[in-house]
Amino acid sequence: MGRFQGLLLLALVLNLVFVCNGGTTSIFVRKDEKSVDMPLDSDVFHLPSGYNAPQQVHITQGDLVGRAVIVSWVTEDESGSNAVRYWSENSKHKKLAKGKTVTYRYFNYTSGFIHHTTIKNLKYNTKYYYEVGLEHTTRQFWFTTPPEIGPDVPYTFGVMGDLGQTFDSNRTLSHYHLNSTHGQTMLFVGDLSYADDYPDHDNVRWDTWGRFAERSAAYQPWIWTVGNHELDFAPEIGENKPFKPFSHRYRTPYKASQSTSPFWYSIKRASAHIIVLASYSAYGKYTPQYQWLEEELPKVNRTETPWLIVLMHSPWYNSNSYHYMEGETMRVMFESWFVKYKVDVVFAGHVHAYERSVSANILYLVNYTEPQPNYSAFREASFGHAIFDIKNRTHAYYSWHRNQDGDAVKSDSLWFFNRVWKPVDDST
């Protein structure tokens, strides 16, 4: 019987107890200090100098197959140019791509000029330099396109979620970013800035988060999933449209996978087919997301992309009392499909602690968090990031790097065997 593994990652609170029947509960418990937001004058939030200097630069995949990149950035003084100049490492020939500029208001906040420009027809496996802010202060960055899609193409993904902008967030991002063998693309499983924790959802905290994440997100694509902190639904201050700040600031290539919404879509990258789902958009029968997923799953070609990865925010398997069973309704809708289509791995966030579960089709009992349930294979009250390192069509190496006393420590790791190319009987 096919099964898939689910992983929940991430960042705050909670006290897991150590009794275990199912898998392992790590004895590590992070210091029970409340995570404190970095103050506005922190080094990681510094504005780049120069008139109308581009800030909050970030990139994401811009098409279905990895030959396009969406570059986004913000200018504050005036709109300025929305063009991106780019050239490949081995070429002196510079090209120009033009985009769109948007602004939005949220309660009494007015955004800067938010630019989104898609660069297309890139060569695979090539380093590109790019520049933004072409009329005034110009800043230069670079990225590397993925190799051409193929079944045995090795590729390394980083996985992170619930990042926020606390001192812990800085440790998590630094451990990922400063490790010389970090991932080539970030799978971000939702909850970006937590601006909604501030009075009136102070959107200035969306700007600071953009500047904080830039040191990674400007150089490798971050694949966006929406979480509950992207909702920014606040009718009490007249903000009735969910996802307003996120939608203006972050783009996804959803049309390329025939999706009708930026919150659910798919991409192919190297040897992986990645499906992004929206925990906070309707997914019941007959809804657009349900219909899209029903049509999407049979399209996945495991000969071309052996690895089928799903991202979502709210986990289906969570033995932590925090957010317990919030993912249950979506599990009921889609779990059997995931089994049928042999999803290899699901990455989710939301819980602010780490848990790796074993499989699908579990008996998920209400209130059953102790003893550790059988579906829970490893859990630990830690912040950190994960790496999913695809070696070929059969093998991927997964590791969890927790933050501890300022260092990154690898506390959970295992080989993943592809569900189609190397099925293993894990029914026991």
Ligand SMILES: *[C@@H]1O[C@H](CO)[C@@H](O)[C@H](O)[C@H]1NC(C)=O
């Ligand atoms: C964030 O981390 C970076 C890299 O470790 C460090 O240089 C910087 O000072 C940190 N900033 C804060 C506010 O913790």
Ligand SMILES: *[C@@H]1O[C@H](CO)[C@@H](O)[C@H](O)[C@H]1NC(C)=O
């Ligand atoms: C928005 O309103 C809050 C109080 O309701 C105030 O503290 C803040 O300064 C205002 N911001 C702007 C940009 O007017």
Ligand SMILES: *[C@@H]1O[C@H](CO)[C@@H](O)[C@H](O)[C@H]1NC(C)=O
């Ligand atoms: C799946 O991908 C392989 C390799 O690219 C291709 O030969 C095959 O035709 C594809 N199958 C379908 C049904 O598209």
Ligand SMILES: *[C@@H]1O[C@H](CO)[C@@H](O)[C@H](O)[C@H]1NC(C)=O
């Ligand atoms: C967990 O597994 C053990 C040993 O296989 C079994 O005795 C127990 O009934 C299982 N518990 C649940 C809730 O499935």
Ligand SMILES: *[C@@H]1O[C@H](CO)[C@@H](O)[C@H](O)[C@H]1NC(C)=O
């Ligand atoms: C796939 O990768 C694994 C792990 O690196 C390796 O042991 C195995 O031999 C590889 N398979 C092939 C066909 O190269």
Ligand SMILES: *[C@@H]1O[C@H](CO)[C@@H](O)[C@H](O)[C@H]1NC(C)=O
């Ligand atoms: C850096 O990444 C590599 C590969 O994922 C890992 O083996 C190593 O433990 C990481 N180093 C730290 C300090 O996390």
Ligand SMILES: *[C@H]1O[C@H](CO)[C@@H](O)[C@H](O)[C@H]1NC(C)=O
């Ligand atoms: C869940 O367990 C708690 C105690 O841990 C108990 O008070 C509650 O009644 C249980 N609920 C259900 C539905 O079993």
Ligand SMILES: [Fe+2]
């Ligand atoms: Fe969340």
